[in-house]
Amino acid sequence: MSEPGPYERSVWSWQRHLAAGGSTCWRDWVARGDVAAAAPVPAGWSPPGAAQLEVLRRVAVRGELAGAALGVFADLVTRRSGPGRGLAQQPLRWPDADAAETAGAAGRRFGAPPVDPSEVPAEELVRVGTGALTELLLARTAEHSEPRRTPRRRSGRLRRIHRSRRTTPFALAGAPVTTSVVRRALEAAGHAEGARPRLALLLAEPFDLALAQSWSARVQRGAPVRWHGFVARWSGRRRLPPSMDLPALARRWADRVGADNVHLVVAPAGSDAAIRTAVTLLGADTSGRRHGPGPGGARDLSPAAVDVGRRVNAVLGVRVGEERHAAVLGRLVPLLEQSGPGSATTGPALTVPLSARDWAFGRAAQIADELSAGGYPVHGSPAGVLPRLEGLASHPRREDALEVLLMACARLVRREDGVEGTVRR
């Protein structure tokens, strides 16, 4: 191997600067020439790509990590390239094009074109961040750890004993995230679904939001599918995801409890409203004593958080078996939930891409018609299942995903490395 030139020495010294918490951009760093050129390059080191170093700089700018914690993260990011498909690892562009030849930065006649780290596409930063987060999750999830068990829904006699407050025995179905949120809220207040329900509550959302909930639920169970891929897949089929096929759900419950006892709660505009409606319908008492956490199920994640989840799932798919994947998810999902509604990285809710709008409208209108004809008690209008579209994003934003990733990485490094005290806030 040839002796490291100014390019290698500058990249190495910039890497050290970033790993120590510095946030000077590459262009300014090179401008400090003498400082950069003085750093000795260790044997066996090869320059990381622009994306890896830019992720490190973004972390330094956020200021959530410092000292040993930042060192751990820097080591992780620079030693591994981004997983999966994407752009080739790009070298850093030497700021002064005229001097690039001398620096040894322009001597590469082949390979990926150099780039200024600040211009690396967000997708590539997300890819590097995904690799780092996956590595941290795997390091923190023991090799033979059991999947975190969500408390099982009590069945039969146990469930009746648990239900200390009397309500009509009920069952919940419909949009998976809303259903989970309502179920958890009711269970926390001591009202669990009964073994022989006499009342069924179908929780309906606008079609696009419900589809996004189905996607979220799938990802939380380990699926690596992209939002657009998920929509394309279902729009090419005659069927709908089971939780979205409200007419079929309603018919099934009507056979068991009678059509009069299948209540359709349409477009509750958020889980709080759904909970209030459910409480009213059930005559449930939610005051006073609280029970422990309710059963598992889909969590309310932001679109960016779901997108991060599916990216991590894709890497886990090739790194670990199903059991360990499930164990890692048990750690990942709560971590992603912390970036959920109310956080700065929420981003707008998702709607279907333009190419699927006709399909979404057609299917939703069909659902509304069938529900109207079914004679079920309706709370809200069946037309509320039509897609909302306005003000919604048709794909998760990559910048939001990067925020979620960096936040999750910082939390994992801080919380689990016992270096909380050294963290700069």
Next chain:
Amino acid sequence: MPQPAVPRRVLVHVGAPKTGTSFVQDVLWLNRGSLAGQGILYPAERFDEHFLAALDLLELPWGGLERQAVGAWDRLAERVRGWPGTSIVSHEILATATRQQVRRAIDSFGDVEVHVVLSARDLVRQIPAEWQENIKHRRTLGYREFLDRITDPRRSGELASWFWGVQEVPDILDRWGSTLPRERVHLVTVPKPGQPRTLLWERFSSVLGLDAAALEPETNRSNASLGVPETVLVRRINQQVNNGVLRNEDYRLLVRELLAHRTLSLRTGSARLGLPPDVRDWALELSEEWISVLAERGYDVRGSLDELRPDLVPTEFTDPDRPEEQAVTDAAVTAVVTLLDEVARLMETERTLREELESAYQELERSRSLWFRAKRRLVRQAEVSRTAALGLAAYRRVRGRSSRSA
């Protein structure tokens, strides 16, 4: 007298795609027994084991196969470390490895001497072949769009990145070979058309240290190329089946294997895919640069760098974006007949299985008691009759278990 120490070394064949890699891998796989007799390990329990290992190393999801790849690289490396002689690892997607992944791969072999082997073919033949590979992997983009993307110097987008990742010979050898002595970096050039088919195998054998004569190079598996109308047909099929119609595993079996590899690639007489004049000129210029830099680097070349220089006489270009429709229709008829034949075969299999199942079911029925049959009937009735459901619940209370299963 002490035996001389057997050199422990591993030859890592990293590509490139469409340079006879499938052929080499198949020969190695089919001859792994006799190779072991020569002191050479081809560490594989299944034919695609090195592909899975590469997926693992590159952390690359691949149409649902990835779960089978978990831990595959480490297992492979462990076998290489434990072998007293020469081992061979071969897969063409290894060409895309980043420097960090290359380092992990080389480190994983411990103190075994690492050699890197890259087989290469001239760009004018490689570029159309790569578009065909894209089409055979469900892509739908047109030929001109493909060419525009790969000739754009910014190389933005996954497609261009992947193409150059597996085809840019000087860069691949730099990524894989920059930490190795030049004599351990081997470049095998693919002979020009018209040369004996065995020549490529002889070159591989010489670099892999094999006794070519002791191996049987006949194999049925090859990644044969398609003609222009056949490629157009597969592209049109992709446009119809990509929206949830065919799962990846079904696509792999029905479109890639059955139609493309086993049917359409056998059609002769179709126009072959080449390069339009503007891209051809660009490829000629780039090839000269490659040949020049490779000559400077002093790698161990088996064959000749001149073979990376495309033929100077252009062949007539048939544009797949404006195909001759009759030729595409002919290819489509061939495809339909193949699929009908397959459907008939599967129907026959289904008929046989149904008969066997019915026979097994009747056998089971005869062996079951009257009481069991009565209970099962009650459970089935309970699904549609409230009275039966009440009866079943009463029975279960008396019996003392809450399970609903029958």
